[in-house]
Amino acid sequence: MNTSMGRSSHFVKRNAIRVLNSKDGCGFRRGCSYRWKSITDGRSAAFLSGVDRFHGPHPYVRSSLVKHPLFASNNATPSSTASYHATANQQIVARRNEINRQKREARQKALEKDRERNLKLRHLFSEEVQQRHANDGDTGIGNDVPPMFAVKVVTCRTLRAELKMNGREKRGRMFVERPTFFGENTMKSIDDEEDANNYACMSVKALKQTIHEFFRRLKKSTYVLSASLPVLDQEGNVLMYDDDDSEDEDRQMLGMWPLDTDEDVQNAFFEAEQFFLHHQKQQQHDEMSAMKRPTLIIHVTKDPNAPLPPPPPPYLENLPDPNASPTMTMLSFYAFPPNDGIVDPNSTADQLKRLWRPFRALGRVYVANEGVNAQMAVPTNVLPNFLKCCTVPSDQGGELSHVLGSYMENGINIDPIPVPMDEFRQNPAFRNLHIRVRSQIVADGFDKPLDWQSAGYDMPPLEWHAKLKEARDKARAVQSKGDTSSADPLPIVFDCRNGYETQVGKFELAEPLQTENFRDSWDVLRERLKDTPKDTPIMTYCTGGIRCVKVNAYLTQELEFTNVSRLAGGIIGYDRTLNEQAPTEEAMFKGVNYVFDGRMGRRITDDQLGTCFTCGSKTHLITNCKNENCHKRMVQCENCRDSFFGTCSEGCKTRVVNSRAAPDSESNANQVQKSKGPDIQYTNLGDYSSGHSSPTPPLLYEIELNTAAFMPTGAHMVSGAMQGRFLTMLASMTREGRILEIGTFTGYATACFLEGAAIAGKLSGFQRIGTRDEGPYVLSLERDRRALGVAAAHLKVMSEHGMNDQAAGHAAELRATDSGVGDFDAESVTVEYNNMASCELLRVSDALATLEEMASGSSSTSAAPFDIAFVDADKTRLTEYVDALVSGNNLLKKGGLIVVDNVLWKGLVLDASGVVDDSDSSDDEYSPEAGQSSLKNERDILRKNRRARKLANKMHRFNSAVVQDDRVEVLMMPIRDGLSLIRKL
Numbered sequence: 006m007n008t009s010m011g012r013s014s015h016f017v018k019r020n021a022i023r024v025l026n027s028k029d030g031c032g033f034r035r036g037c038s039y040r041w042k043s044i045t046d047g048r049s050a051a052f053l054s055g056v057d058r059f060h061g062p063h064p065y066v067r068s069s070l071v072k073h074p075l076f077a078s079n080n081a082t083p084s085s086t087a088s089y090h091a092t093a094n095q096q097i098v099a100r101r102n103e104i105n106r107q108k109r110e111a112r113q114k115a116l117e118k119d120r121e122r123n124l125k126l127r128h129l130f131s132e133e134v135q136q137r138h139a140n141d142g143d144t145g146i147g148n149d150v151p152p153m154f155a156v157k158v159v160t161c162r163t164l165r166a167e168l169k170m171n172g173r174e175k176r177g178r179m180f181v182e183r184p185t186f187f188g189e190n191t192m193k194s195i196d197d198e199e200d201a202n203n204y205a206c207m208s209v210k211a212l213k214q215t216i217h218e219f220f221r222r223l224k225k226s227t228y229v230l231s232a233s234l235p236v237l238d239q240e241g242n243v244l245m246y247d248d249d250d251s252e253d254e255d256r257q258m259l260g261m262w263p264l265d266t267d268e269d270v271q272n273a274f275f276e277a278e279q280f281f282l283h284h285q286k287q288q289q290h291d292e293m294s295a296m297k298r299p300t301l302i303i304h305v306t307k308d309p310n311a312p313l314p315p316p317p318p319p320y321l322e323n324l325p326d327p328n329a330s331p332t333m334t335m336l337s338f339y340a341f342p343p344n345d346g347i348v349d350p351n352s353t354a355d356q357l358k359r360l361w362r363p364f365r366a367l368g369r370v371y372v373a374n375e376g377v378n379a380q381m382a383v384p385t386n387v388l389p390n391f392l393k394c395c396t397v398p399s400d401q402g403g404e405l406s407h408v409l410g411s412y413m414e415n416g417i418n419i420d421p422i423p424v425p426m427d428e429f430r431q432n433p434a435f436r437n438l439h440i441r442v443r444s445q446i447v448a449d450g451f452d453k454p455l456d457w458q459s460a461g462y463d464m465p466p467l468e469w470h471a472k473l474k475e476a477r478d479k480a481r482a483v484q485s486k487g488d489t490s491s492a493d494p495l496p497i498v499f500d501c502r503n504g505y506e507t508q509v510g511k512f513e514l515a516e517p518l519q520t521e522n523f524r525d526s527w528d529v530l531r532e533r534l535k536d537t538p539k540d541t542p543i544m545t546y547c548t549g550g551i552r553c554v555k556v557n558a559y560l561t562q563e564l565e566f567t568n569v570s571r572l573a574g575g576i577i578g579y580d581r582t583l584n585e586q587a588p589t590e591e592a593m594f595k596g597v598n599y600v601f602d603g604r605m606g607r608r609i610t611d612d613q614l615g616t617c618f619t620c621g622s623k624t625h626l627i628t629n630c631k632n633e634n635c636h637k638r639m640v641q642c643e644n645c646r647d648s649f650f651g652t653c654s655e656g657c658k659t660r661v662v663n664s665r666a667a668p669d670s671e672s673n674a675n676q677v678q679k680s681k682g683p684d685i686q687y688t689n690l691g692d693y694s695s696g697h698s699s700p701t702p703p704l705l706y707e708i709e710l711n712t713a714a715f716m717p718t719g720a721h722m723v724s725g726a727m728q729g730r731f732l733t734m735l736a737s738m739t740r741e742g743r744i745l746e747i748g749t750f751t752g753y754a755t756a757c758f759l760e761g762a763a764i765a766g767k768l769s770g771f772q773r774i775g776t777r778d779e780g781p782y783v784l785s786l787e788r789d790r791r792a793l794g795v796a797a798a799h800l801k802v803m804s805e806h807g808m809n810d811q812a813a814g815h816a817a818e819l820r821a822t823d824s825g826v827g828d829f830d831a832e833s834v835t836v837e838y839n840n841m842a843s844c845e846l847l848r849v850s851d852a853l854a855t856l857e858e859m860a861s862g863s864s865s866t867s868a869a870p871f872d873i874a875f876v877d878a879d880k881t882r883l884t885e886y887v888d889a890l891v892s893g894n895n896l897l898k899k900g901g902l903i904v905v906d907n908v909l910w911k912g913l914v915l916d917a918s919g920v921v922d923d924s925d926s927s928d929d930e931y932s933p934e935a936g937q938s939s940l941k942n943e944r945d946i947l948r949k950n951r952r953a954r955k956l957a958n959k960m961h962r963f964n965s966a967v968v969q970d971d972r973v974e975v976l977m978m979p980i981r982d983g984l985s986l987i988r989k990l
């Protein structure tokens with residue numbers, strides 16, 4: 006960029022305040038990289054796709070900039086955090102690569118060995134070698150012996166069952182090279198490595214090694230080998246049989262002899278050879294043997310002297326098969342072991358993994374020095390065993406009593422209604438069991454830990470229920486009759502969950518702390534309680550109880566309150582206890598209990614406390630945006646969820662639609678992330694069209710979101726995805742890619758034109774980057790300094806990073822960090838894109854005046870004529886703009902195209918009457934009135950707006966005039982708010 010952009014003074018400050026006050030935005034963390042999102046305002050979201058520009062912003066939703074609290078501290082800048090994560094990620098990736106490399110090498114070695122063995126076998130099997138052996142007659146007894154032994158290996162039933170060997174592993178055949186010393190009728194002691202290689206299988210060790218290559222599972226067991234000669238059928242074929250667990254004596258009776266020493270092994274092969282030669286003789290005699298080579302049967306049986314495996318711990322006795330469970334049970338628990346806590350969290354995590362493996366449980370478990378925090382799904386048929394495993398004391402075989410056991414406050418919170426397996430598979434709360442070691446099980450932000458053992462009274466759910474009911478009745482009495490007779494003050498009830506959790510459900514009388522993160526609670530509590538007497542009863546609750554341990558420790562130890570209690574087992578415990586012990590009682594908790602697993606929430610009562618993020622109606626549903634790049638958590642009603650395909654905005658919806666419609670274009674750098682899920686059922690043609698158009702580059706979505714954040718009242722003015730793609734297509738079809746834009750705003754259409762101009766330049770074979778005088782070049786005129794500042798930042802990102810996901814990330818950072826965007830205080834700025842096209846943003850006081858100057862050739866701004874002029878500003882003077890563009894050839898080439906936006910003027914051109922009041926000529930879409938009028942969602946309301954009617958009349962007059970102008974040819978297209986293509990003849 007060839008300009009210095011001024012720091013935004015007024016602008017930055019204004020948004021900084023918005024950040025601090027923001028209640029409706031949220032920064033969030035996904036995986037290990039921080040992602041920044043802003044909640045766009047409803048109206049801009051509705052306008053983002055460009056499908057519907059008529060819908061106004063929803064009054065319930067305010068746009069805001071969002072700042073992640075992590076970055077709020079002075080020393081944690083986004084870049085330092087990002088670099089920290091980058092380093093951590095690099096280490097993980099390097100380690101993974103190293104492991105993969107080693108695996109590859111080992112595999113390569115094994116393949117190489119296999120190949121060598123196969124080659125050798127093939128050679129030995131070759132007719133030539135067989136023939137040579139036959140001719141050599143090297144057995145010393147004048148008969149020919151093939152160079153290979155066939156060895157049939159049979160494993161016993163006990164081993165098969167114990168090692169869960171499949172059919173193919175039960176038995177098999179391998180070929181062994183006949184050792185040369187066999188011809189000399191001698192034994193060989195095989196002790197060095199070379200010998201072992203040359204005489205594979207001629208020692209116990211070598212034989213076992215070869216067997217392991219075919220029967221890999223045997224490695225895990227202790228077994229003994231014995232051998233027998235083959236049994237032949239009447240035609241001389243070797244019979245295979247299933248082995249059983251014969252005792253020693255039986256084995257001898259069956260003609261099996263043990264292979265305990267190397268000598269035994271060699272003798273066995275020797276016997277096999279003799280047996281074969283004997284049969285060969287017989288074959289010559291009666292021509293019946295089908296045995297082609299010496300054959301030995303090797304029996305693999307469990308070693309009777311192997312030590313017995315230790316008995317299973319009591320909790321694994323009679324363990325049913327967890328895979329056969331028809332349901333899953335959701336549960337949660339936490340423990341703060343006293344004294345030194347968990348001394349070695351890593352080994353505890355390993356221990357938990359090992360002990361819980363047989364249960365096939367899923368979930369998310371955190372282990373830290375301070376304790377364990379678990380949310381899990383356990384197959385219901387093994388639940389009793391699992392509970393035993395976690396709770397049995399050490400003297401009864403329990404291995405977890407030092408971390409869980411009696412330290413699990415309120416035991417294990419078990420959801421009373423198990424989830425059927427089908428349902429669980431469709432919408433899994435967890436997919437794996439993740440046991441992670443963390444510095445804390447609940448991040449609190451304290452410099453040093455408090456005493457978690459001393460955290461107020463742990464109030465049983467029914468007592469809590471009664472207390473709350475009593476307080477509610479008292480509060481009602483005070484309200485209705487002004488009865489203040491009671492001496493006891495009402496308790497303060499704190500909902501200690503984060504703001505988003507309380508949106509869909511809470512206890513009556515509760516005051517939500519409204520934090521974005523748990524660690525923000527301390528300031529909120531200190532401020533709220535600063536004038537409260539220390540003996541005021543304070544009751545706290547959260548989802549499962551763990552957060553209240555910390556809150557109450559803070560209230561008692563730091564703020565010195567004396568009458569503090571917390572709901573034992575949290576809302577989950579309350580729900581279960583009430584269901585089990587007082588099912589007829591009306592629950593004091595209303596709505597949905599938000600939970601941190603795939604279910605998102607458990608409905609406790611039918612009350613709908615939430616407000617739909619999209620339409621503002623009441624709902625109890627909470628969800629995450631289905632656009633995986635966004636994933637914003639939001640309250641959204643069923644209707645909006647269906648019409649937005651589970652996404653939060655038109656922008657995200659289009660991304661999801663595009664990504665599902667383009668399953669094969671993954672290699673495209675601009676490809677948006679592919680979403681999983683069922684195929685989309687399109688409900689309107691706009692969605693269908695988006696779904697069947699090439700994906701919009703990710704950068705453009707971020708430009709829309711930035712516009713909503715930086716220029717909320719004008720966010721509806723951006724061209725949007727559908728129109729933007731159309732403009733790119735038009736620009737790419739020109740010969741030179743020379744585009745003039747009137748009305749840059751935040752640079753959405755400018756970016757589309759620049760993209761198209763670069764394509765045009767490439768297709769036409771331009772060798773140099775375009776300039777004012779020739780080649781692919783976009784000139785965009787704008788008078789608003791703030792809009793230009795935002796546009797300049799966007800085009801800089803595009804110039805440096807392109808339009809892909811990475812570029813989108815940089816653009817998203819602009820609104821997240823509020824940096825790099827300021828009022829434009831230069832005259833112009835030029836950026837280059839793709840080594841092909843350049844783009845100049847020019848600040849003007851009036852675009853029409855600048856155009857007229859350029860047309861006359863007198864201006865310093867003059868440029869070679871353009872292929873396309875996009876008129877997207879100053880809608881009351883369209884006739885003058887078209888005039889300036891078509892008279893003379895300085896501005897627009899002969900045959901060039903003028904594109905005029907908004908020619909249908911929100912549909913009101915239909916109503917346009919013959920009475921046109923010209924008195925108001927100060928049109929500007931980006932005016933306060935325009936912002937206000939677009940707040941309203943219905944055309945009828947617009948009809949009542951005098952100014953809107955006047956503008957519609959003007960537009961109608963322009964449309965009627967231009968179609969009669971014989972210097973041009975017009976095609977009006979009902980895309981979005983109407984686009985007229987006006988070709989200069």
Ligand SMILES: C[S@@+](CC[C@H](N)C(=O)[O-])C[C@H]1O[C@@H](n2cnc3c(N)ncnc32)[C@H](O)[C@@H]1O
Nearest residue numbers: 722723724748750753754788789852877878879
């Ligand atoms: C509809 S917006 C442009 C939107 C943009 N082309 C896009 O697609 O994202 C109109 C812009 O024109 C600018 N504008 C209006 N009148 C103007 C004038 N006389 N001279 C220069 N700019 C003007 C406004 O400040 C506003 O930013």
